[in-house]
Amino acid sequence: MNRTLLLNERKKTLFVETRLTSSMDMATMNRLMECATFANCYPRDVVFRQGDPATHFYSVLSGYVRLYRQNSEGREADIRVCGPGESFADDLVFGGDTYEYHAQAADKAMLARYDLSKVRHVANSDGGLLARAIAGSLSGQLQETMDCIANDRLNTAVQRVALYLLEQCEGQESSGSFRLAFQKSLLAGKLGLAPEALSRAFATLKELGVQVHGRIIEIEDMDALRRL
Amino acid sequence: MNRTLLLNERKKTLFVETRLTSSMDMATMNRLMECATFANCYPRDVVFRQGDPATHFYSVLSGYVRLYRQNSEGREADIRVCGPGESFADDLVFGGDTYEYHAQAADKAMLARYDLSKVRHVANSDGGLLARAIAGSLSGQLQETMDCIANDRLNTAVQRVALYLLEQCEGQESSGSFRLAFQKSLLAGKLGLAPEALSRAFATLKELGVQVHGRIIEIEDMDALRRL
DNA sequence: CGGTCTATTGAGACTTATCAATACACGTGG
């Protein structure tokens, strides 16, 4: 078994574990696989640019991809950070022919790349199985995106950071710790903050028993965060 | 022809003109119609509450519905304002069994009310036609919602208001005027602002030739707004 | 015409962005 074969097996495994494919039957998954190619990205690689004609949608197999928009002066705002198992630009399968945001690898990343016209063809001729899977993915994304708006509008920086920390400690009781999945500057963008604001939020949370050592976060009292 | 029949004809017309049904074939539309009942709402009527078990999704036939979330202290943040032709809670067809936000009529409104379990049944047995239509609707909503995040994070209050005014003047050249579709307090919420902030934004825009008389807005120089 | 709801305006406080300077982390090569 050579290296390439091993790599392909790994790709296939990651492909199967995607949110889009997880509840798919085998036949549909194979049809989708036929539309896919794979791409390796290095940090800061551009996947596509806002305004480009849309040719593919993507699933993240490993690493992270940052979706963001730029205004006329070049200032950037993150819209979403996609991690392993998540897909992006799949909102273009059922309408839209232009990418409406930039996509950039935020880390070494492996992506599955689905040809949009092939996917559309399959989705129109498979009895609706693929359409349902994509609809499921879109539902999840829509819910997350609405959550994000509500979170931005309802909570302050410290509250948003605390909430994020709690989400990452899912399952741990009273106290917990974990390692940030990506750089703080990216986390800041994901939370709609400038990096300095994230630092200051961590500084505030230190008083509530949150210790930050590089990417390692330790939380002494999760209830203290929940009370914010 | 009696009053009821007339009303039903009107309902049917509005039903057909919905974004969800607009590109649907007749058979699918009829199957969807079988899942529907209709409801009339008065201003401030609650359609459903955050946390309620999800039983229906909705299309707005006339009027406006406000989707919002509440934090623990009771402060509210609007997530979306749905107008004629738009649907909401359709993200629950393919997953989710609880409403994650409040829905409240913002005006006298007529709604089509789709039984979720019936819709799910149809969507699983019609060869994918309904699933594709819903996926199309979800795509549009996801795109709008992502736009909203980028807009919130990238633009100031004045810029967001200016952008909204320009959107409403779609098609008009250099100067334009129109009537706000709903109250200013609702517009403020939609734009992620307190009502006072919307007032102040209008005050600022007055210097750029925007005149506000109640709900009537007149814009002398649309390019001046575009330059913001 | 009066009452009620909605919108505007002012003053102040709070939150976050921005800019600039410093400190820290990490990978590289000596």
Place this chain on the structure above:
DNA sequence: CCACGTGTATTGATAAGTCTCAATAGACCG
């Protein structure tokens, strides 16, 4: 293994933007 350099993170000072509260003005409906 340490020193170095680059990129990332923190901290401080300031400015900008928005919210909140309170008071007034205006719009709309019966």
